[in-house]
Structure formats: structure tokens, C-alpha cells
Amino acid sequence: MQLYNTLSAEERAIMIDDAGKQRLTLSFYAYAQIQNPTQFRNELFLAWNPLEVLGRIYVASEGINAQLSLPADNFYAFKDCIEAYDFMKGIRLNIAVEQDDHSFLKLTVKVRDKIVADGLVDETFDVTNIGIHLKAKEFNELLEDPNTIVVDMRNHYESEIGHFTKAIKPDVDTFRESLPIIEEQLSEHKQDKKLLMYCTGGIRCEKASAYFKHKGFENVYQLEGGIIEYTRQVKAEGLESKFIGKNFVFDHRLGERITDDIVSQCHQCGKPCDVHTNCVNEGCHLLFIQCEECKTAMEGCCSAECVSVIHLPEDEQKAIRRGIKNGNMIFKKGKSDVLTFKNNEETHGVFVAEKSKKAVKKELKVKKIYIGKGTHFFPKPSIGQFLIEENEIKIGDKILIKGSTTGEQEMTIENMFVNEIAAEKAIFGDTCTFKLPFRIRLSDKLYKILD
Ligand SMILES: [Zn+2]
Ligand SMILES: [Zn+2]
Structure with a gap:
């Protein structure tokens, strides 16, 4: 058998x-x-x-x-x-x-223990006391109601490439994290607002709606059958799709196009793009958005570090991978400081998406690009050493050094040594050193600030 x-x-x-x-x-x-x-x-x-x-x-x-x-x-x-x-x-x-x-x-x-990893240990609430199910047409109507708050119950990498207009998209890795964030953000509106929820196939809202009702929300609605069923009804009934962009799916396609709007951007160059990929370095496998040009330039990798790994002989790669178990964690890894255009700092908590075009424009306003990481600090002369992993820096550039202990330090480069020789410019692969008025830590991130 x-x-x-x-x-x-x-x-x-x-x-x-x-x-x-x-x-x-x-x-x-x-x-x-x-x-x-x-x-x-x-x-x-x-x-x-x-x-x-x-x-x-x-x-x-x-x-x-x-x-x-x-x-x-x-x-x-x-x-x-x-x-x-x-x-x-x-x-x-x-x-x-x-x-x-x-x-x-x-x-x-x-x-498994649960069919959805909801992490809800609070078994005191009645999971069958769910919100009101809405069909596509009814959902569209409620979206227009000024008393409605729409919440995307999916994770950051899902809502990033497609969502309902006006939706609140909690910046979370897991469903479990989103519940308390949403509850807190909306705590003032438990009685007066209509809480409208949606997810991919309806399964997460099924539990979330029961959870929010248990927490005192009085008007709880959910999209029946999720985005998948909504799209089917929109097509069958000729309705306007108020869901824009792509619906993230968990098969190898990583997304199903619903409308032509592109609401996200390439995490490496910032141009409009909504194609997810996994870093080809098997020891990394980071889930991120990469355009065709960057895919070619970066050989399908998320960082220069991963590019160098994939060029190593297979047994050396295996040695590096040993002990790293990605397993089901790969989707959680959709956040990394090497991704210049992934909004991973500014949007903790929730933010309300504007119309798609506006949102893209706003995110395109670049503040900094990733350059590399701190590799050493010489305390006596107060000199920091960095490995350049992306892009380049030169004398006169404004930079930002960032780390959990260092905090965020901005300065301008006046002199520097590249591979131990005084030079104007440092590029990918170079080790560069310059004088710093503060101490840096190993792995502090170095960014170039753009005007
Ligand atoms: Zn790109
Ligand atoms: Zn990678």
C-alpha cells in the first residue's frame, strides 16, 4: 500500500x-x-x-x-x-x-495541530459564532460605506502585490500577529464601525471574525470564499473588481493576476513589479519581488552575498547550508535588509493603502540604498571597516549607518581607504575603511542616502 x-x-x-x-x-x-x-x-x-x-x-x-x-x-x-x-x-x-x-x-x-497556523490558544470563544458572510456584490457595496473599515487578514507578502482598495494591511508575518494589532488599532470603533475582513479563500476570516466578535466588535463581516470566490463572482456577474493587482497563491506561480494594476515594486531596483521569486541560493531561499532586469543582473539572487554562494562548488554550498533549516519558514523570510525597496521599517502596524497609483509613487520616493555591512572597528584610530555588497559609494556621499546598538547615524564621507589604498570610490566586493565619530558593531548596515 x-x-x-x-x-x-x-x-x-x-x-x-x-x-x-x-x-x-x-x-x-x-x-x-x-x-x-x-x-x-x-x-x-x-x-x-x-x-x-x-x-x-x-x-x-x-x-x-x-x-x-x-x-x-x-x-x-x-x-x-x-x-x-x-x-x-x-x-x-x-x-x-x-x-x-x-x-x-x-x-x-x-x-498538523491546526489547519491554519492561527496560534490562537484562547479556546474560550465560540468559533462557530462567526461574522456575516458577504457575496462579491454585497462586499463591493459595503466597501463604499463610510462607516466601513476593511482589513486584509493575510501576511505582508500577500497583501503587498494585491489588495482591496482602501484596505488596511497589517505588516505581519503571520495571521496570529495580525489579530492583536488590528484589535488595538480599531479599539475605538468596536461599536460604531463595520469591520469588513477578507483573505485568500475565506478560511482565516472564519476564525478571525469569531475572534473579533468575542473581543466585542459588534459589526463583523467577512468575504465569503475569500478573494478566489470574489473573483469568480466578479467575472460571472460582470461586477467591478475592487480588488486590484494579484492574488498571492501558495503554488509555484506565487500569484494570480486579478487586475492589470501593479501595486508593488521590485525590491531591488524599485520599479513597478509584482513577481515574487525565491532567492536561488538554496541556503537562503528568501521570498521577494524581483523584476526581469534584476533577475538577470543578480542571477536570481537576493543579494551579492547569495550570488557569491551560488558560484561556489556544490559541496561547499552544502557545507554552508548545513544546520540551516528553512522548511516552512521560507515565507516568513520575506523581509531582509538587503532588499532596498521592501518597506520593512516604516510600516510596522497598519497603514491604509491609497489608490494603487498613488501608493506606487509614494513608495518610489527613495531615501536610501543598501551598500554593505560593517566588518570591523578599530577603536584606537576610530575607523570602521565595511564590505561593499551592493551598489557603490564615493567621497562626498551622504551615508547612514544603522544597527541595533549603533542606532541610525548619518554622516558624509570625506576620506576613505579601499582595499587599504586611499581611493575615491568603493564598489561591490571592496573592503573600505573610513574614520567615524562613533563605534560601529559587526553587521551594522551601511546605506547611501539619496537626495
Ligand atoms: Zn528590479
Ligand atoms: Zn538570498
């Missing part, structure tokens, strides 16, 4: 192409009480594997959360399969707008 995958991703991709069948990408979730999640997991795997289902499925005692693809021909057989379980009878299957035969290349069914 085969309970796990035996084929590699490459073999799968070839098999899918050879089979020549059109595939459907879909997602669904259901809260339920499952007595034996491991047994349930095995049943699903055995039933779905012959139907050529591929995807990422989480099973827990609280229910199931599935994102998958399958041959269109097997759709009804699959539906019968899941409807054999009472709690999935009549379940809404969210079918993706864009179809891609390679959206998933493996069938992974995992048993």
Missing part, C-alpha cells in the same frame, strides 16, 4: 505533459471534528492518489485545508470522494481563475 509519493517533481512534470490532460487547480477547507487525523490523512491519500490529485493538504483534528490540482476528467469522481464525508457535503470548491497544469507536482497530505 503506497501511502507516500515516490516520484520526483521533475518526473511528475513529465508525466503531466505526457498525459496531456487538462487539470483544474482548486482549494477548499472545512472545520470539523476529526477523531483520528492520521487515519483520515491515509484514507485521503489512498483515495486521491489514483485520481492523480496533486497538492498540499493539511489535516488536523479541527478539519481540513486543501490546495490541489487534478485532471478535469476526474473532478466528479473526486467530488464524490470528499462528499462521502458528512462534513464536506455540499462544500464549496474554489476553482482557480488561471489554470496551470504544473501548479502542484506532488501530493502531500500532512497531519
